[in-house]
Amino acid sequence: MLTLERRPNPSRFWTAATPVLAVALTMIAGGILFALLGKNPVEAIRTIFWDPLFNPQFAAYSRPQLLVKAGPLILIAIGLSLGFRAGIWNIGAEGQYMMGAIFGAAVGLAFYPMEAWFILPLMVLAGAFGGWIWAMIPAILRTKFRTNEILVSLLLVYVAQSLLASMALGALRNPEGGGFPGSRNLSQYPSAANPELIAGTGMHWGVVAAILAVIAAYVLLQRHMLGFSIRLAGQAPRAARFAGVRPNLLVLICLGISGGLAGLAGLFEVAGPAGQISIDFGSGYGFTAIIVAFLGRLNPVGILLAGLLMALTYIGGELAQFMLGLPSAAIQAFQGMLLFFLLAVDLLSNYRIRLGKREVA
Amino acid sequence: MDLSAINPAVLVASLMVAAVPIMLAAIGELVVEKAGVLNLGVEGMMIMGAICGFVAAVETGSPVLGFFGGALGGAGLSLIFALLTQILMANQVATGLALTLFGLGLSSLIGQGYVGIKPPATGTVPFGPLAEIPILGTILFRHDPMVYLSVAVIAAVWWVLRYSRMGLVIRAVGENHDAAHALGYKVVRIRVLAILFGGAMAGMGGAYISLIRVPQWTDGITAGAGWIALAIVVFASWKPWRVLLGAYLFGGITVLQLNLQAAGARIPVEYLSMSPYLITILVLVIMSRDRGKGALAAPAALGRNFHASR
Numbered sequence: 001m002l003t004l005e006r007r008p009n010p011s012r013f014w015t016a017a018t019p020v021l022a023v024a025l026t027m028i029a030g031g032i033l034f035a036l037l038g039k040n041p042v043e044a045i046r047t048i049f050w051d052p053l054f055n056p057q058f059a060a061y062s063r064p065q066l067l068v069k070a071g072p073l074i075l076i077a078i079g080l081s082l083g084f085r086a087g088i089w090n091i092g093a094e095g096q097y098m099m100g101a102i103f104g105a106a107v108g109l110a111f112y113p114m115e116a117w118f119i120l121p122l123m124v125l126a127g128a129f130g131g132w133i134w135a136m137i138p139a140i141l142r143t144k145f146r147t148n149e150i151l152v153s154l155l156l157v158y159v160a161q162s163l164l165a166s167m168a169l170g171a172l173r174n175p176e177g178g179g180f181p182g183s184r185n186l187s188q189y190p191s192a193a194n195p196e197l198i199a200g201t202g203m204h205w206g207v208v209a210a211i212l213a214v215i216a217a218y219v220l221l222q223r224h225m226l227g228f229s230i231r232l233a234g235q236a237p238r239a240a241r242f243a244g245v246r247p248n249l250l251v252l253i254c255l256g257i258s259g260g261l262a263g264l265a266g267l268f269e270v271a272g273p274a275g276q277i278s279i280d281f282g283s284g285y286g287f288t289a290i291i292v293a294f295l296g297r298l299n300p301v302g303i304l305l306a307g308l309l310m311a312l313t314y315i316g317g318e319l320a321q322f323m324l325g326l327p328s329a330a331i332q333a334f335q336g337m338l339l340f341f342l343l344a345v346d347l348l349s350n351y352r353i354r355l356g357k358r359e360v361a
Numbered sequence: 362m363d364l365s366a367i368n369p370a371v372l373v374a375s376l377m378v379a380a381v382p383i384m385l386a387a388i389g390e391l392v393v394e395k396a397g398v399l400n401l402g403v404e405g406m407m408i409m410g411a412i413c414g415f416v417a418a419v420e421t422g423s424p425v426l427g428f429f430g431g432a433l434g435g436a437g438l439s440l441i442f443a444l445l446t447q448i449l450m451a452n453q454v455a456t457g458l459a460l461t462l463f464g465l466g467l468s469s470l471i472g473q474g475y476v477g478i479k480p481p482a483t484g485t486v487p488f489g490p491l492a493e494i495p496i497l498g499t500i501l502f503r504h505d506p507m508v509y510l511s512v513a514v515i516a517a518v519w520w521v522l523r524y525s526r527m528g529l530v531i532r533a534v535g536e537n538h539d540a541a542h543a544l545g546y547k548v549v550r551i552r553v554l555a556i557l558f559g560g561a562m563a564g565m566g567g568a569y570i571s572l573i574r575v576p577q578w579t580d581g582i583t584a585g586a587g588w589i590a591l592a593i594v595v596f597a598s599w600k601p602w603r604v605l606l607g608a609y610l611f612g613g614i615t616v617l618q619l620n621l622q623a624a625g626a627r628i629p630v631e632y633l634s635m636s637p638y639l640i641t642i643l644v645l646v647i648m649s650r651d652r653g654k655g656a657l658a659a660p661a662a663l664g665r666n667f668h669a670s671r
């Protein structure tokens with residue numbers, strides 16, 4: 001019989017190896033899933049993970065898409081990871097992302113059709129503010145009333161969704177849109193657009209912000225007192241209190257940062273790749289970012305890599321949909337499966353598996 | 362706006378229907394949490410129940426088998442949660458989230474070919490002359506069997522938790538798993554069974570949405586009902602009858618805002634449709650504000666993993 005023995009410290013080797021193992025296991029299980037759907041599993045896996053990057057026919061289109069999709073995922077996941085480390089669970093990033101887009105787009109559209117250099121920077125501020133204020137609701141409710149931030153932040157996603165719909169149909173609707181829902185296209189309004197910075201790479205300001213966030217989070221966690229407080233609060237809440245960490249302040253900071261970053265992601269998306277506020281603007285980035293944060297081991301560099309990998313599954317998924325008729329939902333199931341395997345093999349970093357029966361003490 | 366179009370008896374009757382899915386899911390989750398496990402995957406289990414129940418009912422033509430299918434679907438998904446958190450010691454919060462994400466994807470995958478189909482109709486319970494009583498008949502005696510079953514489940518869970526040996530063991534495991542283990546109770550086994558029960562209830566609740574409430578299949582059909590069920594457990598302070606109260610309260614708000622929409626209220630539709638979520642948040646705040654009581658009601662071992670050698 002197998003028994004588990006708790007390791008005194010998490011194994012360094014397995015902490016690094018588990019994401020790789022989880023990806024491998026997901027590919028196997030995903031292959032089985034695709035086979036059940038009547039597709040050739042090897043072909044499906046190759047189409048998702050290999051063709052977007054290396055197939056000469058598609059790579060020219062899909063390589064830039066990698067950064068476009070990874071940008072918001074990394075930006076949001078970095079913010080989430082700080083809270084997760086401290087045991088503060090913001091899972092409403094999807095709502096904060098939508099609010100960032102609404103606030104940012106509203107500022108941009110207010111200036112239409114004026115052309116000025118300061119419009120995009122102002123929109124960036126408004127976007128971050130929109131996400132921040134939306135995250136402050138669960139944060140303040142938690143600190144003032146001890147309300148569970150998991151439920152509140154999540155319920156606010158549905159509220160944000162309704163707000164988004166009302167904006168697309170009402171206040172922000174394009175007056176020249178012939179009555180169709182949706183705002184003016186910001187990406188065609190030069191002062192408000194978030195364009196590709198280097199042609200053919202997919203690099204836009206959102207990607208720059210994501211890279212800056214990775215660097216900032218790395219410095220914060222390694223070198224700054226706040227980063228130390230966050231790690232301490234997550235690992236030993238009692239010790240943290242004795243060390244002078246104020247839990248309420250930490251909640252406000254962690255939710256604030258993650259909300260602000262999610263809002264930024266929404267703004268950069270609405271001013272760039274998406275272009276407009278529309279009813280179906282919420283794309284699930286806020287939820288997928290949760291997987292990205294865990295897959296990256298809540299570590300900034302890990303999140304950067306995990307974000308790129310998850311972006312690849314999006315692009316590969318689209319390609320598989322187009323080439324093999326694989327339903328788009330398959331990718332979401334695939335991503336969820338990845339998180340399952342990751343959580344399952346995590347056992348290896350925290351426990352040692354022994355053969356033989358446990359001694360009776 | 363024409364408020365006279367809203368008939369109070371019909372309103373009460375329809376709020377009872379609207380409350381069924383979250384009532385079933387919440388009472389299941391209550392048992393899970395009483396056993397000391399926090400499963401945040403209710404939304405995922407509900408939507409798996411919704412699609413599995415829908416497929417089962419459409420393929421067999423029987424709504425009864427549909428509800429069985431829904432319960433199986435929910436329980437099947439919760440088995441993954443049980444395996445990960447009870448055997449492999451995974452973090453319960455993260456695993457619950459994974460369950461929801463996976464459930465949303467998988468359900469939409471299974472449901473691909475079922476969009477736009479009508480499920481077989483579930484009849485009402487034939488109460489005969491009772492249903493003809495004015496007002497009371499409309500409110501109490503013209504429902505489908507699940508409305509009565511959901512109330513029966515609440516009563517059964519209340520009785521089991523309060524008076525039976527099994528309930529005592531479940532509560533012991535949820536309050537202090539180390540002590541329960543020392544007394545010789547199989548902590549992991551009890552928790553796995555509780556999780557499966559919670560999954561089956563959530564799945565049945567989901568099946569109610571796709572078979573009776575809506576009745577059709579669309580992606581994301583549960584629309585946050587699972588999260589509201591989780592909130593209702595907090596609202597109920599882990600007491601079964603208050604789950605019933607919470608579910609009816611929420612059902613009432615849902616039905617009222619739909620009626621206001623239909624009556625042509627001046628408030629835009631989007632604001633009306635966000636109201637159930639806002640009011641759930643408000644209720645959570647009120648319940649959590651009362652520090653001592655709220656914190657005491659939660660099972661002490663809630664969310665903590667059990668490992669025997671510790």
